Amino acid sequence: SAVISQKPSRDICQRGTSLTIQCQVDSQVTMMFWYRQQPGQSLTLIATANQGSEATYESGFVIDKFPISRPNLTFSTLTVSNMSPEDSSIYLCSVEEVRGAKNIQYFGAGTRLSVL
C-alpha cells in the first residue's frame, strides 16, 4: 500500500490562528481525503481532494474554514483557519488505491491539533 506522510504530527495553536497540514504520498493517487476525529468520536469526512479540481466538501464543512490544495497527484494540504478550541481534533489524510474494481483507502498517521 501507499506510504503516507503527514506533517506536523502534532501542534498546539492559539485561537484565531491558522495551521496548514501537509500530506505526502509516495505514489500518484487520484483521490485524497481529509478526515477529522474529534476526541472520543469517530472519523468524519471533511472533503475529497482531486488533483486539478476544487475539493468537494461534506455537509457541515466549508472551504473558508478548511481550504484544501491539491497541486499534484502526490500532495495535498488542509488548512484549519481561524481556529477555536472546538477545532481540537486529529486530522487525517487518506488516499484511495484502486485495484481492479476495488477501492481501498489507506490512512496517514494523523495530525493531533490542540487549540488553546
Place this chain on the structure above:
Amino acid sequence: AQSVSQHNHHVILSEAASLELGCNYSYGGTVNLFWYVQYPGQHLQLLLKYFSGDPLVKGIKGFEAEFIKSKFSFNLRKPSVQWSDTAEYFCAVNPGNTDKLIFGTGTRLQVFP
C-alpha cells in the same frame, strides 16, 4: 442519513477469549465494507475488507468478518484474542458508487494477559 453503528464501545477480555464486535449499517444498496484497526500510538490500518463473493472474509492476524446482508451487519470475530490485539477497531462502509467511507464510532478493545 447513512450511518454505521458499533454497539460495543469498550470491550475488556482476557487472553484466549473469543471476540465478536458488532457493526450495523443503514444503507439499502450495494456496499463495500471494511474493518480498520488503530493500535496504541499507531495510525489506522486496514484489517479486512468485503467487496463481493464469499460473505465470510478473512483478514490479518486471525481476524474474520461475516457480511449478513439481511441484517445489514458486518461483525468482526476472532476465536482467541491476544494481548497484542489491544486497540481501537473501526467499522467503515463505502455505500454505493461513491468513494466516501462512513465510519462507526469505534470499539476500544483491551485484552489482559
